[in-house]
Amino acid sequence: MPTEHKQNKPVRTRFAPSPTGAPHVGNIRTALFAWLFSRHNKGTFILRIEDTDQAREQEGSVDAILDALAWLGIDIDEGLVSHDKEKGDNGPYTQSKRLKIYNNHAKQLVDLGKAFYCFCSSERLTVLRELQQSRKEPPRYDGRCLRLDPEEVEKQLAANVPHVIRMKVPQTGETSFNDAVKGIITIPNQSIDYQVLLKSDGFPTYHLASVVDDHLMEITHIIRADEWLPSTPKHVLLYHYFGWELPVFAHLPIILGTDKSKLSKRHGAVSVAEYKKDYLPDALANYLAFLGWNPKTEQEIFSRDELIQQFGLEKINKNNPIFDVKKLNWLNSQYIQALAPEVLAQKLSNDLKDVDSVKAGKIVSLVQDRLEKLSDFKAMIDFLGEPTHTYDATMLVPKKLDRPQTAHMLEISSKITEGINEEHWEEETLRQTFFAYCEQNDIGKGDLLWPLRVAVTGLKNSPDVFGVMDILGKKKTIEHIAHADKLLS
RNA sequence: GCCGCUAUCGUCUAAUGGUUAGGACGCCAGGUUUUCAUCCUGGUAAUCGGAGUUCGAUUCUCCGUAGCGGCACCA
Numbered sequence: 001m002p003t004e005h006k007q008n009k010p011v012r013t014r015f016a017p018s019p020t021g022a023p024h025v026g027n028i029r030t031a032l033f034a035w036l037f038s039r040h041n042k043g044t045f046i047l048r049i050e051d052t053d054q055a056r057e058q059e060g061s062v063d064a065i066l067d068a069l070a071w072l073g074i075d076i077d078e079g080l081v082s083h084d085k086e087k088g089d090n091g092p093y094t095q096s097k098r099l100k101i102y103n104n105h106a107k108q109l110v111d112l113g114k115a116f117y118c119f120c121s122s123e124r125l126t127v128l129r130e131l132q133q134s135r136k137e138p139p140r141y142d143g144r145c146l147r148l149d150p151e152e153v154e155k156q157l158a159a160n161v162p163h164v165i166r167m168k169v170p171q172t173g174e175t176s177f178n179d180a181v182k183g184i185i186t187i188p189n190q191s192i193d194y195q196v197l198l199k200s201d202g203f204p205t206y207h208l209a210s211v212v213d214d215h216l217m218e219i220t221h222i223i224r225a226d227e228w229l230p231s232t233p234k235h236v237l238l239y240h241y242f243g244w245e246l247p248v249f250a251h252l253p254i255i256l257g258t259d260k261s262k263l264s265k266r267h268g269a270v271s272v273a274e275y276k277k278d279y280l281p282d283a284l285a286n287y288l289a290f291l292g293w294n295p296k297t298e299q300e301i302f303s304r305d306e307l308i309q310q311f312g313l314e315k316i317n318k319n320n321p322i323f324d325v326k327k328l329n330w331l332n333s334q335y336i337q338a339l340a341p342e343v344l345a346q347k348l349s350n351d352l353k354d355v356d357s358v359k360a361g362k363i364v365s366l367v368q369d370r371l372e373k374l375s376d377f378k379a380m381i382d383f384l385g386e387p388t389h390t391y392d393a394t395m396l397v398p399k400k401l402d403r404p405q406t407a408h409m410l411e412i413s414s415k416i417t418e419g420i421n422e423e424h425w426e427e428e429t430l431r432q433t434f435f436a437y438c439e440q441n442d443i444g445k446g447d448l449l450w451p452l453r454v455a456v457t458g459l460k461n462s463p464d465v466f467g468v469m470d471i472l473g474k475k476k477t478i479e480h481i482a483h484a485d486k487l488l489s
Numbered sequence: 490g491c492c493g494c495u496a497u498c499g500u501c502u503a504a505u506g507g508u509u510a511g512g513a514c515g516c517c518a519g520g521u522u523u524u525c526a527u528c529c530u531g532g533u534a535a536u537c538g539g540a541g542u543u544c545g546a547u548u549c550u551c552c553g554u555a556g557c558g559g560c561a562c563c564a
Contacts, residue, residue, distance in 0.1 A: 230494090317495095
């Protein structure tokens with residue numbers, strides 16, 4: 001069966017999440033791909049909320065979704081654009097507000113002879129399913145109500161017997177479609193179930209709602225996760241039943257955890273909100289874009305515009321990638337280093353509340369290239385506090401010296417420090433002064449500077465000592481040295 | 490059980506009917522540095538297995554195997 005695509009129409013893609021919890025990186029990656037594709041083609045990106053399962057709905061999910069998209073810079077052209085605002089002429093964009101539309105379409109299929117009423121109780125279906133499973137048969141509706149005569153149907157309907165509407169499926173032949181990622185997919189019709197389209201509560205199932213909406217909203221490219229591939233033949237059948245033109249399907253590989261199972265809460269942080277405190281949105285987007293897609297060059301770091309320019313469905317991989325937080329961390333550190341210090345300071349402003357902007361800029365550039373995650377910052381600048389923290393005094397002693405020699409070094413540092421005028425208290429001046437002293441007096445830089453650095457930071461590993469002193473100021477620096485001296489004796 | 494998809498270093502991936510199978514992360518080593526990190530240099534490591542087609546297969550075909558996904562009045 002050849003498939004026709006809406007290839008010549010302006011591109012319209014959608015992200016259609018269910019409000020069943022906080023969106024996680026897998027979901028948002030689907031959104032990113034759909035968005036990238038629409039931007040690449042100067043198309044329209046639509047947000048639609050698929051809330052047809054009342055039981056699973058979770059309060060606040062829509063806001064979380066909106067929030068995650070906004071944070072990642074995925075802007076919405078049409079559909080739900082904020083908590084209570086929609087944009088576009090194809091609304092409403094929340095499925096629970098479109099019940100009548102689905103109802104009419106389901107009835108239309110019944111009239112067309114492509115769907116049928118089913119009065120089977122869920123108890124009967126459960127028994128049926130268990131029986132089939134015990135016989136190692138695929139679980140499947142047995143078609144009982146398919147054979148009901150029309151009068152009987154009318155009678156049951158009139159008596160308000162609970163019922164659903166199921167789609168009919170041919171029992172011979174096969175259904176196939178051309179997936180933009182996976183190629184031609186063919187499934188025997190025998191293995192397609194008589195899918196429920198309209199539930200007994202009057203809500204549609206995903207299958208009916210998404211097909212109807214995608215058509216009505218004129219979606220040209222359905223970009224969604226791989227788990228939908230097996231039910232796509234049902235959707236193709238529905239398009240045919242309605243006589244609608246088929247969109248392009250593109251099924252994305254699924255992101256797996258390190259144990260190769262589908263990424264989930266078991267794998268640690270997965271909700272987008274959890275990434276906000278650690279990662280730059282551009283870094284996450286860059287990383288996510290490379291999970292299952294590759295521009296086929298050796299470039300790794302891509303700006304948003306480059307991503308848009310390079311993106312294409314044909315470059316999407318077929319196999320499922322594993323989420324590797326180490327590479328994300330590396331990418332993030334690269335993005336952090338590329339940031340202007342004042343921009344980074346702005347992003348870290350929560351930890352810089354009592355610091356003026358000049359000083360904040362200095363602090364930030366001091367630690368910028370040691371920062372992997374934004375949340376590491378707080379611990380990194382701990383030494384800027386009071387010199388009350390105690391540390392092991394042996395840390396002050398460099399490899400080649402003993403304690404008395406170290407004390408002597410601290411004395412020298414103290415003297416040099418005292419001698420530097422407050423108005424010349426600046427990183428480069430400090431560096432030059434200390435370096436000059438070492439050269440003139442034939443003292444190893446390491447011998448003098450190691451104890452000083454530990455004294456000033458209280459840390460074995462820390463940023464550049466002169467940068468730290470600059471930020472600390474003369475008075476505090478002297479206090480730190482005195483404190484170290486006390487510890488040593 | 491049935492249906493479908495997939496298979497290159499540990500991970501993300503590139504490439505090709507003939508290559509020393511390339512890059513990046515990680516890891517290891519060396520250098521720079523007052524320490525660590527950054528940065529620079531180098532190293533480690535892969536075509537799932539078996540047949541077939543072919544002069545030649547990692548690439549094409551088939552069969553295994555493994556992984557993943559689906560099989561709801563959930564999406």
